[in-house]
Amino acid sequence: MQPILMFDMDGTLLDLAFDDFIWNQKLPERHAQTHQCSLEQSKSALFEFYQEHKHTILWYSSQYWSEKVGVDVLKLQYDFQDKIQPRLGCIELLENLKAQGYHCWLLTNADSAGLKLKLENVDLAPYFEVVVSSQEIGYSKEFVEFWQILQQKHPFDPQHAFMIDDTAPVLEGAKRFGIANLITITQPSSLKAARNPLELRYPAIQHLTELLPILAQYQSKDVDVKTA
Ligand SMILES: [Mg+2]
Structure with missing residues (x-):
């Protein structure tokens, strides 16, 4: 799946x-x-x-x-x-995921106006089936209510979902709701030093394409479980 x-x-x-x-x-x-x-x-x-x-x-x-x-x-x-720029490997990753047929959602705490500004400057929208600003949900992603309302609007299985986010309190909110796979980012800003992955509470990637082997491994485990 x-x-x-x-x-x-x-x-x-x-x-x-x-x-x-x-x-x-x-x-x-x-x-x-x-x-x-x-x-x-x-x-x-x-x-x-x-x-x-x-x-x-x-x-x-x-x-x-x-x-x-x-x-x-x-x-x-x-x-x-x-000055709005994608992170390392952003478009490369999204192209790859699209080619593999993944379902990608964009979930942001940016308000609708801020989201619009970013999408006008970096052409992310075509890669996403669902684009949500927490403003339309009424709670930021740090709160479990965000995920409950999101699931009512767009049903999904949290056991088979990944959330990739640079902010630990957001990942904690996702975890409380039951999202099974949580990934963070070592260097959210190119102008600041990368964070030490060992000091982060979640598996961390730097270049966004590092997500691809993680997904490949997840898929192969999924196959193992089914064939065991
Ligand atoms: Mg963020």
Whole structure:
């Protein structure tokens, strides 16, 4: 049985360097200009907001951020959209999976506007049967409710599903729901050092095509079980 392959977008298929650049560099700059304060003041004010809302559905809403910090965050992302890039092996992997007939889903915590922006810049959409923003679900992927509602909308067998995501709390949410195969990413942003796979809680890949031998092994085990 072909497993369903569920992919995160930012930091997994796309280079998180863009998001880091927007949120950690450009947003503080624009916030400081807007509010006529120092860059340091902006950074500490934004950092407080970040801590308060991390991993919640609000955290992922550009509209919420725009209202909260007084900067049009979606426009800011459009201003620098030429920096949006796929990660190593992204298209190569997706082409390969498509050729093999895998069912691929794209599950992102980016809001619908952020998802649209990314898909306008990297042509991922044709590779996915299902594309979901957690905004339409009402919970971020860190919450088991996300997976329950997703399954109601798009039935799937969690025992035969893979979730590939760079964020540990998301993988924990998926695990609580019962997704059997969880994979993480060693280097979500090309501008930051790779994480040590031994310190990560889940099997980790660097180049995205490293997923292919993992899938081949999974398929051969599946065959072994059936023929045993
Ligand atoms: Mg991610």
